Amino acid sequence: MASNDDTLGSLPDPNVFSRMCSSRDVFHHVTGRWGALVIVALSENGEPMRFSELRRHVDGVSDRMLSQTLAQLEREGVVVRTVHSSIPPHVDYQLTELGNxxxxxxxxxxxxxxxxxxxxxxxxxxxxxxxx
Amino acid sequence: MASNDDTLGSLPDPNVFSRMCSSRDVFHHVTGRWGALVIVALSENGEPMRFSELRRHVDGVSDRMLSQTLAQLEREGVVVRTVHSSIPPHVDYQLTELGNxxxxxxxxxxxxxxxxxxxxxxxxxxxxxxxx
Structure with missing residues (x-):
């Protein structure tokens, strides 16, 4: 699958079984080692979570892997990252409609x-x- | 979680968020890179599949990764491997009740x-x- 949305109409249907289809990568991320646990953690928590809360909840994940996982999920529109301009400012993460x-x-x-x-x-x- | 079933009763409830719990590994395997696709392939096919059929269907998996994935899923009781004593003999794989x-x-x-x-x-x- 091309990543250009204009051409989507002329391409075959998305198919996770095809390694050429972008849906394969997305499927791997949302079912991936940490992606799946982060999504379930945010869902069970019911409200936005900070990085440190997620890190505690998803036992065993490293800072680096959690950052990478959250960035991937944000890129795919599964998670929203919000920067609150409180004092001190803080960042939290919640599921999008797709994430839910x-x-x-x-x-x-x-x-x-x-x-x-x-x-x-x-x-x-x-x-x-x-x-x- | 200990792997000794006799002690299960005195242990905390299974929890995939705990890295000490055996359910964490099982969760990773069934949602893993190839495990998830193999389970869906067998389910959609509806009847047992041979190794070569699975390999064709799950585009991009290597022989080695497919063998390893099937052995893991068999070990966890998700897939059954059957050796048919036909001439020539052949082996196929199907989902168990848990796999379904x-x-x-x-x-x-x-x-x-x-x-x-x-x-x-x-x-x-x-x-x-x-x-x-």
Whole structure:
């Protein structure tokens, strides 16, 4: 997919299975290592979060990875970064309408993984025994 | 989370936001670079797929990454690998019940990203102009 919107009409439908389609990269970012957790964190929190809050909540993410993830999500229109001209000024992040749309299925995935964890751990154990 | 199922009861609830919780790794695998696409491919196909079919469908994945992804998903009980003793013998892969559960929200994510791609590309363009 070209990034020029004027030409979109003449291109094939977006398809995440095609490595030439821009939707592939977007799909990777929103389901990526940190992107998915940031989106779910903002959604569960319900109100805008500061960088430091997100960093605490998404345990294990580094400053660098969180900055990079937020910039990527902002670029794709999933997250809005707002600079408040308070004293002292502060910056926070919230989901856009698109971000909210994405958060639904991502929260569902989180719920399934957490809810099925017992069975998943048993499956891992059985697999490791069979492949030892 | 310990991987010993007997101790599960005394541990805190699974939480993907905690890097110490096994659910974090599982969440990363099912939403990972190739895991998510493999799950959606198997779900859309509706019937078991061979390695070569999956490789063609998930454009851009290498043999090595696909093997590794399938082994991880098999280990977690998301995918079943079946060896058919036909002549010649062949191997195929299908989703388990857990895999089917996960495929719902993953297909939803795919649909949102593909459906919103026009707006996402516009957002990327605006971001790049503002940050040039």
């Amino acid at each position: 749309k994405l958060s639904g299925p991502l929260s569902d995935l989180k719920g399934i993984v957490e809810g099925e964890l017992g069975g998943i751990l048993q499956s891992q154990e059985a697999y490791d025994k069979a492949h030892a | 559960k996960l495929s719902g929200p993953l297909s939803d994510l795919k649909g949102i990203v593909e459906g919103e791609l026009g707006g996402i590309l516009q957002s990327q363009e605006a971001y790049d102009k503002a940050h040039a």
